[in-house]
Amino acid sequence: MTRSNVLPLALLAVAVAATPAATAGAAIKNPQADAAMRKGIRDVARLTPGGATASKIKVTCPPVKKVNQQRTCSGTFRLTKDGRSADYTLTSRNHVLRISQGAIEYRVSAKAAKKVKGLPATTDLAGFLQ
Template structure:
């Protein structure tokens, strides 16, 4: 009898406790994200996801600020991806941009083409994501 009452309570506690713990982490988000920071995060995501664990290096970008919600502005510049001691150089295309979707979130689009290609790294990339 005691076991049948404790099991549902234990299951409920295992669901509620992680939920309460993650709400504190969600409040630790970026309060005022910037366009350059969003694009840098996007480049690191490209390295991790499309570069199969490559490292981003020599990130030289310039993004126009997006101060208001629904602002969409371009970014320009270049970056390198390094994997197994080999380096591929990428230049952002005119599709690269940032878009402020709310006061505390910016969407990035990393669209780049390799000028120096390396086997195992993509020749071009087009990845979108969020910084919030």
């Protein structure tokens, strides 16, 4: 190999070797149910067509300590878009589920108190925090 080919390969090898160490530290060691539901609410806001902002998040979730333990949360939050706001209440279909020691699945199912133009009347999004 020529010298011009060796340098890019060496730099690539260093970049690939450093990547797993950087991503391994980003994992949450012991995620909590409240944090998972708050993340889910922020994801709902982000995925709303045109984007929205989540605020006034007041959620209470019982702890899910054991793997496969599922609990229902209660609470409210507000989504704001283009100066219009809608208040949402979590429905009975929401839950948090510990899928492993380091990951919690969430399902944000909520209904708006009244319809607001540009914001959804109901939400139903599942995801996970790890």
